[in-house]
Amino acid sequence: MKVYFVGFGPGDPELLTIRGHKILKEADVIIYPGSIIPEESLSEFKAHKINSHGMKLEEIVETIERFLKDGKKVVRVQSGDPSIYGAIMEQIEELERRGIECEVVPGVSSVFAASARLKAELATSDTPTLIITRAAGKTLERDEIEKLAETNSTLVFLLSSAKIGEISERILRIRGDEPSAVAYRVSQRGEKIVEGKLSEIAEKCAGIERMAVFIVGKALKRARRSRLYA
Template identity: 55%
Template sequence: MKVYFAGFGPGDPELLTLKAYGLLKEADLIIYPGSLISEDALSEFEAEKVNSHGMKLEEIIDLIENAVKSGKKVVRLQSGDPSIYGAIAEQTRELEKRGIEYEIIPGVSSIFASAASLKAELTMPGVAEFVFVGRPKGRTLDEDYLDVVAPLPCTIVILLGVDKIRYVAEKVAEVRGKDEPAAVVYHASREDEKVITGTLADIADKVEAEGIKRTAVIIIGKALKKEGRRSVLYG
């Protein structure tokens, strides 16, 4: 038996992949991050459910190991896509030490759900040639390199940092100017989704007025204006 790390997507159950859905239906044990995914969202799945919020890494790995050795199908659920701030590397390293096989099932990231809600393309010829994904510096990060990235022709996506929206806006505005388009999407794809658009001059005020402090994606860049040259694809 092996454990499956499955991306649950941004929140809309219809954005769960067919493969992840099938695994959840067959699972004997689902370990999920309760601070990001509610147990109500898993109500149709009959497996035993364990909320990993507050558990130490060793406790999670012990739980997985015992279940797998008992012949149970285990799904370790991740919000969004496991490869984006999923903290799976530390988990898989421990599983490898114990000789436990695993498979990673991708999911829809909140990045892409947010872009869809904005009806925006994050990359545009001559406007944004690539996407930078990061988070602002803080307790666990010494430097965020926003001043290095800001001059480049890219769309800036910030995760895990809406509580620092004013700092992010001011730092990027030092390079791009206050008229740079900016948006924040709270709970992308969910029923209580909020989409806030503006510029680096006013986005912080708008977000703070809504009381948004977590679970939101910040997107900054001229691609949000949806103006650019035609692509070669349709040339």
């Protein structure tokens, strides 16, 4: 028995990978996170669809196992790329414990959909490191924002939309004013891209409290000529 974890990308079905699209077309059952991916985004796929929003881990695993035992091809859809805050490890561990093989199909992360909208490089010769992180919250007791701000890195925050003001203040104390951007519902209906100095970004994106990517760093400046083309 085998289940597929497919990264659906940031929301636009056209950003789904060719392999992901093929597997979804062949699926009998699609289990998707309805709080992030609306069912209409999956409308071209004829499979039976199950919204996993509100389901516990055990319910999801048991649902996958039940349909697999009935001979169905089951796909577990994850938003963005499954490897970034996809919560797939606990699912895979439990499924493999039950003798179920798992294949993970990567997707386009909202991080890179956002950088594409911004026409920005997130890692450059001047800012060579990209850090993807999040602020402390319901499922994370402590973060390391100050420590990360001391590095010469582009900082990208996920799952932190409601704390943009707090994060900005903490980074400002370490780095001073830097370019920043917020990409809300990137590639989806209602998309909003906000750019500005770190000191003003929270005010500019007031009202955005979820489904946003927050980017901070000098890499957002228009770069000088790259050494690659020197």
